[in-house]
Amino acid sequence: MQQAQTQFKPIIGAELFSQKKLDACTHCGLCLPTCPTYRELGLETDSPRGRLYLMGAAFRQSDPIPLNDDWAKYIYRCLDCRACETACPSGVHFGELIEEARAIYEMNTERPTEQKFWRNVVFKGILPNKDRLDLIFELLWLYQRFGIRWLTRKLGILKLMGKMGEMESMMPEIPNPSLKQTIREFTPAKGVAKYRVGFISGCIMNQVFTEINLATIRVLTENGCDVITPSQQTCCGALHVHNGVRDTALDLARQNIDAFDTDDLDAIIINSAGCGATLKEYEVLMEHHPAYAEKAEAFATKMQDISEFLAEIEMKPPEGEIRRRVTYDEPCHLVHGQQIRLQPRKVLQSIPGLELIELRESEWCCGGAGIYNIVQPELSAQILERKMSYIAETNAEIIATGNPGCILQIQLGVQKRGLPAKVMHPIELLDCSYRGADPLK
Numbered sequence: 001m002q003q004a005q006t007q008f009k010p011i012i013g014a015e016l017f018s019q020k021k022l023d024a025c026t027h028c029g030l031c032l033p034t035c036p037t038y039r040e041l042g043l044e045t046d047s048p049r050g051r052l053y054l055m056g057a058a059f060r061q062s063d064p065i066p067l068n069d070d071w072a073k074y075i076y077r078c079l080d081c082r083a084c085e086t087a088c089p090s091g092v093h094f095g096e097l098i099e100e101a102r103a104i105y106e107m108n109t110e111r112p113t114e115q116k117f118w119r120n121v122v123f124k125g126i127l128p129n130k131d132r133l134d135l136i137f138e139l140l141w142l143y144q145r146f147g148i149r150w151l152t153r154k155l156g157i158l159k160l161m162g163k164m165g166e167m168e169s170m171m172p173e174i175p176n177p178s179l180k181q182t183i184r185e186f187t188p189a190k191g192v193a194k195y196r197v198g199f200i201s202g203c204i205m206n207q208v209f210t211e212i213n214l215a216t217i218r219v220l221t222e223n224g225c226d227v228i229t230p231s232q233q234t235c236c237g238a239l240h241v242h243n244g245v246r247d248t249a250l251d252l253a254r255q256n257i258d259a260f261d262t263d264d265l266d267a268i269i270i271n272s273a274g275c276g277a278t279l280k281e282y283e284v285l286m287e288h289h290p291a292y293a294e295k296a297e298a299f300a301t302k303m304q305d306i307s308e309f310l311a312e313i314e315m316k317p318p319e320g321e322i323r324r325r326v327t328y329d330e331p332c333h334l335v336h337g338q339q340i341r342l343q344p345r346k347v348l349q350s351i352p353g354l355e356l357i358e359l360r361e362s363e364w365c366c367g368g369a370g371i372y373n374i375v376q377p378e379l380s381a382q383i384l385e386r387k388m389s390y391i392a393e394t395n396a397e398i399i400a401t402g403n404p405g406c407i408l409q410i411q412l413g414v415q416k417r418g419l420p421a422k423v424m425h426p427i428e429l430l431d432c433s434y435r436g437a438d439p440l441k
């Protein structure tokens with residue numbers, strides 16, 4: 001539960017809220033049928049329109065409603081999936097508004113212990129610090145590798161650990177930490193270099209999904225790219241922005257902008273949809289920080305999702321057959337945050353032998369949504385359940401999706417249902433085809 005707040009004190013940071021963006025809403029309600037929380041809960045306050053009303057009422061000049069626990073409940077129950085943005089005929093930037101609202105709430109409230117842990121320990125203490133991240137994931141790797149995980153499960157210790165135990169059960173296999181070291185600052189193109197691209201390796205992506213990063217770099221070099229992966233880069237700040245931890249997000253954005261020489265690069269590539277949406281919006285994040293505005297714009301203009309980049313260049317046709325049934329689930333921050341729909345499908349369809357089966361409601365959120373599956377476990381599980389029913393209908397052997405949070409959430413769904421399916425990033429499948437490898441072996 002969120003703590004109650006100072007009812008009639010002036011709201012700190014209220015000027016950060018864009019009333020003009022809010023005024024674009026005509027209250028038509030066309031976004032309601034696309035909202036997962038509205039569908040599950042049936043409450044106007046859990047719909048995009050209701051949440052916009054709550055934001056407007058809290059940040060208006062005269063007679064504002066208090067920023068209390070009830071207000072926060074509806075604002076934080078939003079997945080920030082941005083399906084309402086796609087549906088909205090008036091162009092309301094819902095994601096920006098909810099993120100601004102959460103940032104203001106964070107400035108004005110004394111948060112309860114669980115939220116303080118996320119904000120102070122995870123978002124501020126761990127994600128921005130590469131050494132700490134490396135240490136934590138090395139310890140987790142040792143924990144998994146030397147049978148301690150097996151033992152804790154066997155002895156039922158996880159059940160006694162409550163929420164920590166639940167988080168542990170969601171944790172995937174951590175790759176050998178030495179794998180990260182194979183990613184160099186400069187990886188040359190295969191053959192003649194046609195492009196020079198930057199690569200964002202990410203924070204969690206690099207620790208948990210190192211193989212996807214390696215596959216992305218291989219695909220890029222296969223397509224004539226010199227790949228620059230600056231070691232000064234850091235976490236993109238997506239989780240910070242989504243959860244209202246704006247001061248840290250700004251520091252991270254500045255560090256990333258400074259790490260890449262945009263004039264020297266044709267594009268900056270990312271393989272994580274959630275991070276990509278935030279990186280493309282650094283300009284918006286910097287709107288109250290004129291000293292960085294121009295650099296942020298130059299940076300954001302160069303950002304491209306890997307599938308977007310491949311669709312724009314003359315992609316080398318893959319030749320290795322993959323005779324597998326594959327379905328594709330669209331990450332919200334790719335389809336709604338970046339309006340990228342066809343490009344990942346194009347990558348998959350280019351693979352000889354691959355049978356792409358369309359998934360019902362592929363553009364609906366899986367319930368992963370950053371840390372949503374940890375802080376809102378019941379609602380997240382309900383949303384995942386529906387997604388998994390549609391996935392099961394496809395009888396797919398491989399579920400492709402391009403975001404680490406979605407991969408983890410769908411893996412959890414696969415595990416719970418006992419489905420004989422593997423969750424992969426589309427770029428891993430393309431990489432397998434280039435290498436003539438079977439993705440299931």
Ligand code: SF4
Binds near residue numbers: 048079
């Ligand atoms: S972002 Fe998603 S969950 Fe939030 S209001 Fe919009 S559609 Fe609903």
Ligand code: SF4
Binds near residue numbers: 026
């Ligand atoms: S956000 Fe857009 S679709 Fe939803 S009520 Fe407002 S104007 Fe209509």
